[in-house]
Amino acid sequence: MAGWFDPRRTNIERWAYTFQRVTGLAVLAYVVAHIGDTSFFVGGPFGEGPSRASWAAGLSVTESLLGHLVLVMVVLVVVYHGINGVRLILSEYGVIFDKPSRPDYPYRAKSLRAVQRHLIWVAIVGAILAALYSGGLLLG
Amino acid sequence: MRESTLMQMQYVTAVLAVLLVGVHLLMQGVLVPYGEAVSFQRVLSVYRDAVDGALLEILLVVVLAHGFNGLRTILIEWRQTPSWTRGVNWAVLVAALATMAYGTRTVILAATGQVS
Numbered sequence: 001m002a003g004w005f006d007p008r009r010t011n012i013e014r015w016a017y018t019f020q021r022v023t024g025l026a027v028l029a030y031v032v033a034h035i036g037d038t039s040f041f042v043g044g045p046f047g048e049g050p051s052r053a054s055w056a057a058g059l060s061v062t063e064s065l066l067g068h069l070v071l072v073m074v075v076l077v078v079v080y081h082g083i084n085g086v087r088l089i090l091s092e093y094g095v096i097f098d099k100p101s102r103p104d105y106p107y108r109a110k111s112l113r114a115v116q117r118h119l120i121w122v123a124i125v126g127a128i129l130a131a132l133y134s135g136g137l138l139l140g
Numbered sequence: 141m142r143e144s145t146l147m148q149m150q151y152v153t154a155v156l157a158v159l160l161v162g163v164h165l166l167m168q169g170v171l172v173p174y175g176e177a178v179s180f181q182r183v184l185s186v187y188r189d190a191v192d193g194a195l196l197e198i199l200l201v202v203v204l205a206h207g208f209n210g211l212r213t214i215l216i217e218w219r220q221t222p223s224w225t226r227g228v229n230w231a232v233l234v235a236a237l238a239t240m241a242y243g244t245r246t247v248i249l250a251a252t253g254q255v256s
Contacts, residue, residue: 001218021214028207035200035243041183042249045242049253050187055180063178075165082158089151137169 016120020084023077030074037062068138075134080127087119146209153206160199187250200243208236 004018040058043051061067090096096116100109168177176182186192212232216225 001214021210024207024210025214028211031203031207032239035239035246039242039246041180041187042246042253043256047249047253049249050180050184050255052180052256055183059178078161078165082161085154086158089154092151134169137174 012117012120016084016087016123020081020088023081026077027074027081030070065139071138072131072135076127076131079130080123083123083126084120087116087123090119091116150206150209150213153202153209156198156202157206160195160202163195164199184250184255187247193247193251197244197247200247201240204236204240204243208232208239 004021037058039045039047040054041051042049043054047054087096096113096119098113103109168174172182186196209232212228215228215232
């Protein structure tokens, strides 16, 4: 796993791979926590139905500066993971690749189309814009 | 289940998750003001609407299936022994089903339980 962050002989696709995995783990951790916090809508683990008091108590924890900062970070990683994930699926099915051809000097993979690499930047810029937008909504 | 089948499932759940999470995020601040989206009455009405409640349950199952299968993939690439792979497969399956069960309990209680 340490190899994910090894900066030697890497390219942007390699970093996109590393961040896909890191953001995936972060999103899974948030989803599990979110399932826990939304359960307070029904009174938590021992509740029996929708409870105004329990939901208000839950919101008092999540509706804070720290809670909103976490939400902005979640938007950042979710949007990156989603857009880059679509790129990976399109790559897997060859949609954004050309047919491979004979490797000639300087041996750059001719099957990699520019659109494939552009989509990585769409994921990065899209995630930053979504985080800024959500930051404006939650922190503004 | 074969790894190739699980990878196909990973792609299918990914596409569904992009759509469902996209809608979920839009409903939390873009299409519905954030303050209203987290209000008790609004959340209650979402859970008690047949379509919205069903979409939340599908979102829960799809995202957990995708997330825990992704975690499983990372773990079995990290160490590659038959016993580790078997242990990870079972542990991740149990964790995914337990989390799905807990989330589903919230959806059912929110949709049908007595409001207090």
